[in-house]
Amino acid sequence: MSDTSVRTVRTACPLDCPDSCSLVVDVAEGKLARIDAVPVGTPGSNPATQGFICGKVRRIGQHLYGPERLTTPLRRVGAKGEGRFEPISWNTALDLVAEGMRAVAQTHGPEAVLPLCYGGSNGLLTQDAADAILFRRFGAARLLRTVCAAPSSAAYQALYGRMPGVAYSDYDQAQLIVIWGANPKASGIHLVPAIDAALERGAHLVVVDPRRTGLAKKAHLHLALRPGTDLCLALALIRWMFHEGRADERFLAAHANGVDELRAAAEPWTLERAAGECGLSVDQVRAFAEVYCAARPAVLRVGWGQERNRNGGFATAAILALPAVAGHFGVRGGGFTASTSGAWGGLLDTAVDEPDRAQRVVNMNRLGRELLEPEGTPIHALFVYNANPLATLPDQERVRRGLAREDLLTIVFDAVATDTARFADIVLPATTFLEHLDLHKSYGTLALQRVNPAVDAHGEARCNHEVFLDIAERLGLVTEGKRPSLLDLESRVVAPLRKAGVDTAALELDGYVTAPGGYAPIPFVDVFPRTPDDRIDLAPAQLAAEAPVGLYGYRPDPASEAFPLALISPALARTTSSTFAQLIEGQVALTLHPDDAAARGLEAGGAVRVFNELGEVHCELGLDPDLRPGVACLPKGLWERHTTNGNTSNALCPDTLTDLGGGACFNDARVQVENLPARAGGK
Ligand SMILES: Nc1nc2c(c(=O)[nH]1)NC1C(S)=C(S)[C@@H](COP(=O)(O)OP(=O)(O)OC[C@H]3O[C@@H](n4cnc5c(=O)[nH]c(N)nc54)[C@H](O)[C@@H]3O)O[C@H]1N2
Numbered sequence: 001m002s003d004t005s006v007r008t009v010r011t012a013c014p015l016d017c018p019d020s021c022s023l024v025v026d027v028a029e030g031k032l033a034r035i036d037a038v039p040v041g042t043p044g045s046n047p048a049t050q051g052f053i054c055g056k057v058r059r060i061g062q063h064l065y066g067p068e069r070l071t072t073p074l075r076r077v078g079a080k081g082e083g084r085f086e087p088i089s090w091n092t093a094l095d096l097v098a099e100g101m102r103a104v105a106q107t108h109g110p111e112a113v114l115p116l117c118y119g120g121s122n123g124l125l126t127q128d129a130a131d132a133i134l135f136r137r138f139g140a141a142r143l144l145r146t147v148c149a150a151p152s153s154a155a156y157q158a159l160y161g162r163m164p165g166v167a168y169s170d171y172d173q174a175q176l177i178v179i180w181g182a183n184p185k186a187s188g189i190h191l192v193p194a195i196d197a198a199l200e201r202g203a204h205l206v207v208v209d210p211r212r213t214g215l216a217k218k219a220h221l222h223l224a225l226r227p228g229t230d231l232c233l234a235l236a237l238i239r240w241m242f243h244e245g246r247a248d249e250r251f252l253a254a255h256a257n258g259v260d261e262l263r264a265a266a267e268p269w270t271l272e273r274a275a276g277e278c279g280l281s282v283d284q285v286r287a288f289a290e291v292y293c294a295a296r297p298a299v300l301r302v303g304w305g306q307e308r309n310r311n312g313g314f315a316t317a318a319i320l321a322l323p324a325v326a327g328h329f330g331v332r333g334g335g336f337t338a339s340t341s342g343a344w345g346g347l348l349d350t351a352v353d354e355p356d357r358a359q360r361v362v363n364m365n366r367l368g369r370e371l372l373e374p375e376g377t378p379i380h381a382l383f384v385y386n387a388n389p390l391a392t393l394p395d396q397e398r399v400r401r402g403l404a405r406e407d408l409l410t411i412v413f414d415a416v417a418t419d420t421a422r423f424a425d426i427v428l429p430a431t432t433f434l435e436h437l438d439l440h441k442s443y444g445t446l447a448l449q450r451v452n453p454a455v456d457a458h459g460e461a462r463c464n465h466e467v468f469l470d471i472a473e474r475l476g477l478v479t480e481g482k483r484p485s486l487l488d489l490e491s492r493v494v495a496p497l498r499k500a501g502v503d504t505a506a507l508e509l510d511g512y513v514t515a516p517g518g519y520a521p522i523p524f525v526d527v528f529p530r531t532p533d534d535r536i537d538l539a540p541a542q543l544a545a546e547a548p549v550g551l552y553g554y555r556p557d558p559a560s561e562a563f564p565l566a567l568i569s570p571a572l573a574r575t576t577s578s579t580f581a582q583l584i585e586g587q588v589a590l591t592l593h594p595d596d597a598a599a600r601g602l603e604a605g606g607a608v609r610v611f612n613e614l615g616e617v618h619c620e621l622g623l624d625p626d627l628r629p630g631v632a633c634l635p636k637g638l639w640e641r642h643t644t645n646g647n648t649s650n651a652l653c654p655d656t657l658t659d660l661g662g663g664a665c666f667n668d669a670r671v672q673v674e675n676l677p678a679r680a681g682g683k
């Protein structure tokens, strides 16, 4: 092959990652030859990219053309879960899916069909697009997409109406950076250079995380709190500021409602009480409070680690309240950064305007329970796309038992043969973002970009748009001539932006479009809360109504004598949730602090059993002195192959819900660890 056959395509990464890199792809004979960041200074590229991308996407060729890639539709021939399939044609597969859905609807009603999707593609044209046309017109049950970000979004929406926060590029202006419940070194790597630049200039860094992460090692102060106690820490800072005269009363009077309610909620949280609950020293908490008030500008990056527990919603709310109480807004580099996905003020939401009439609502965090002991219309058909529920949802053993139901019609539509796909009746091969058109709004920056198809679809893979509309046609839900194209949906998505005066022409020119307030707005200068009265609401009535134990109410640690260790499951640099995990060779170890291992007579490299009342995982043990004692760690997103008995951390995660938003409580898993008797391994 000669070099002249290589063409170059500009595109953007719509994976579930906050950074949304602008990419350049070299294509040879329709296949991926090379993928990398657009070089620094390339006109129109998302400035956050800064000329580099993560290793996962640089090696995405292994995912595109690896042995797990699905290339044809498949029909199950073995028992459920056994993973024996035969290839079938697309026509047969689509007929079978449509007939199956019709048959379930005739016998049990359309709400017995549950579409299940989450973060596989964050593109605006691969979810809430043609899928919404199909499932809403069909009358399927409605999925609450709560596995991630639900409690944070509820808090952010209620306090600030999701007002945009501080851009990555403004971190180098800050004198203090607080990284709270986030690990940008793995999960949003483009924030790291700005933090490094600020540190070089003499800025202070505080990290709040039960692990001594890479950034925590560089921090001036690392608060290795007990998981799930962030609410106590944030409220203690708030109380201290009010008591010590450090609260910015003028800013609060001008811009916030609910100040007295917040002050009252914080009142019980003295530094001593919070330190006790968080497992920190009083001096550490006081030092944090002092530096947080003294340094200006101060910026706080709130991640998702603090939300994945029973107190996650109010923890995020109290953290987001800190810059308001301290008066940190109004200067470049001052305030907070949270998800930017709602920062477009409703101008960029969905491609379709289809009423959702479903009465049956299913919280995805309870999938196992809903499949086995339903709280409404029983589910008889499950359509999985953009998700890998067996690997990613809580209470894995229940999910697996649910998927194993012989009477459940399961369709799995994915690019690779996931663990979930093994339980399918019909498997449909999907294209990846390098093979189809999409539109992507970043959730860490304020860039909207077009995702251009770069390489040929591998095998017979097809994109979500085409497949959902093909099924809809077979079910008589879309009539010929009324079938929208991808470009139709794209223009519907951007229409409200155009109407609001935003120039969207850049999308067609490989450029990015930014939100109405600009790419790097200064909060309280360029942008303001999007609440009904444009003020911060520190005591939102809707949150009070939803709260299980009152506004900013704290629920204690669920640990017991039998299960004393808190299991956390943070992100791996090598995966995006469960995506790309098939490329991790060998098994993955559970890590413990050396003291916790020694107390149990466990050794590094030994086979252990991690267990609680929900399930058990058999795997290898690793020692990690950077872990807070009392905390065990087994990363999220693993596949069955990564442990000896096929269970992952999700088998130990309860399907209880967060205080706000119905979110997942992954980090409320409490476990015990013991040596695995020699014969207990294997499955
Ligand atoms: N133990 C534990 N588990 C967790 C968490 C935790 O903290 N602890 N956190 C979780 C978090 S943060 C999240 S966001 C969830 C993610 O949960 P999921 O969304 O279930 O996980 P992903 O790995 O993102 O799965 C996406 C799947 O979609 C497929 N896909 C990608 N693009 C397309 C497409 O265009 N079409 C179709 N049809 N399929 C496509 C991918 O190949 C992949 O298999 O997992 C949660 N799971």
Ligand SMILES: Nc1nc2c(c(=O)[nH]1)N[C@H]1C(S)=C(S)[C@@H](COP(=O)(O)OP(=O)(O)OC[C@H]3O[C@@H](n4cnc5c(=O)[nH]c(N)nc54)[C@H](O)[C@@H]3O)O[C@H]1N2
Residues within 6 Å of the ligand: 016, 017, 018, 119, 148, 180, 181, 182, 183, 184, 186, 187, 188, 208, 209, 210, 211, 213, 226, 227, 228, 229, 230, 303, 304, 305, 306, 307, 309, 568, 569, 570, 571, 572, 573, 574, 575, 576, 577, 578, 637, 667
């Ligand atoms: N490489 C990579 N990048 C990703 C992902 C991935 O899987 N891999 N996932 C993407 C997705 S879906 C999401 S939602 C984001 C998540 O982005 P982040 O929230 O940055 O996710 P993590 O890297 O898991 O970092 C969370 C940190 O919180 C800590 N933590 C755990 N429990 C607590 C707690 O109770 N309190 C506090 N303060 N900290 C706690 C963990 O030790 C961990 O270091 O990242 C996205 N980016």
Ligand code: SF4
Residues within 6 Å of the ligand: 013, 014, 015, 017, 018, 019, 020, 021, 053, 054, 055, 056, 057, 189, 576
């Ligand atoms: S996963 Fe994140 S860091 Fe990697 S290319 Fe995509 S946007 Fe960039």
Ligand SMILES: [Mo]
Residues within 6 Å of the ligand: 016, 119, 148, 149
């Ligand atoms: Mo997530």
